[in-house]
Amino acid sequence: MATRQYSFYPGCSSQKGASSSNYLTSVQAMCEELDIQLNDIPDWNCCAASIGYAGGGELPRLTLSARNIALSEEHNPGQEIVATCAACWLSTREAAERLHEDQSLLAEANQALAEAGLKLKNETPIKHMVEALIEDIGYDALGAKVKKPLEGIKIAGYVGCQTNRPFGIDGESYENPRYLDKLVETMGADSVPDYEKKVQCCGGALAFSEPEKSQEMVKGIIEAAYDHGADMIVTPCPVCQMNVEVYQDQINQTYGTKFKMPVVYYSTLMAVAYGRSAKDAALNGQVIPAKKLEAIAAK
């Protein structure tokens, strides 16, 4: 039996053929090395992220998350919920807190859940994967598993918004969280502790509806990483990863820049540092290849 087990909420974008399927692949490799067993919440549904609010009122949106928590409590009892997507984590944890504070909303949510034969106890802690790594396992134990230190790679830790605000990682500040820098150093790479865009918003879902406004912000995020001499950017959020990686060609066209900055997940770094193959680390999921990681994985 694995050292640790969590009830896992993978989220829509992690599914096969979806935009962060590469994230899930690298998380699985990372968890195998750390002896973490992820038990999927059976039949989980979408959380509505932070953009479902036009069509979905407060109660329907809370009910979406309530269903996931209720399914977890029924099928994975006693296990803390872990999400890898920042929006999944945020929506689920917000729903749990809101339904804890407001008994009449909870009663209504349970009335709706009853239609699907479910009931929410709402007793389950909800964590982001990074929280589980740092708070439950700790940097020392994470570092002890490193087989191939990521030496000579400089990595800008782009924390973004939703793993940082409003909940964040224990002991970190909202304005200058250091956990990604510490993780980068734990894997043997060089961090950029004074990366001034580390908590800058990338536009989130507005990358789709307001692309020009979003890409202007993404430009700053990438530019600052270059200014610090970074080889790549690392992030804990699927929306950050996609927004910062895939629009670089369009940004180059608009602004005359020559960006070609790889953007990876923390789990990509960790899978490579733990000695896993390029495939297991999902390096083939990079639209902009992370060549320095490929070289280490091939060693």
Next chain:
Amino acid sequence: MGDLNQAMIEKYRTNFLKEVEANVEEGEWVKMCMQCGVCSGSCPLGKFWDHPPQELFMMIRAGKRDEVLSSDSMWMCTSCYNCVVRCPRELPITHIMHGLAHYAKRLGLVPESQPTAAFAQMFWDNLMQKGRVNELKLGLKLYFMNGFGDGIKVALKHQKIGMGMLKTGRMSPMEAFGGHAVKDLKGFQSMIKKAQELEDQRIAEHGA
């Protein structure tokens, strides 16, 4: 929905703040704003907002109902939570912005062709179909939002991105046929229907 708007106007005629408190998500917090402006200064898209959050809060108290509910501003919220963590009074500003946007939608007051309002509705409708988001269908729907001709142009502009996502396995044409879904779709849909009924009923009673 025009009827609900009229009912609300008549019900709360002299007091828009009360209307917001009763009907907008986290609306009861609005009166706590002390007009310091930290939210407005912290907003990543603040320069595009006609009325930043601080101003919206004062306008609500001043009874500027039409100006607030038909505003484009709250639709520019990226959900970055900068304002939330910096607000000295700890107002859940992000949620109030979403709440105002949703309430404006409910009353049919969203400005025409607001792109985020359109995308947010598409996202919700998409996830309601199967219980999980189908990124391919959502993307295609977004491209063709302004008609077929425009859609082709947008699709061509994004062609390279699409190829990159296909090549890396992060997009699948197979999602056009069915795609990922929750197994208990019937239970899922009746659950959401019930939640919507309960909420609609609660708000209709406020307007009665």
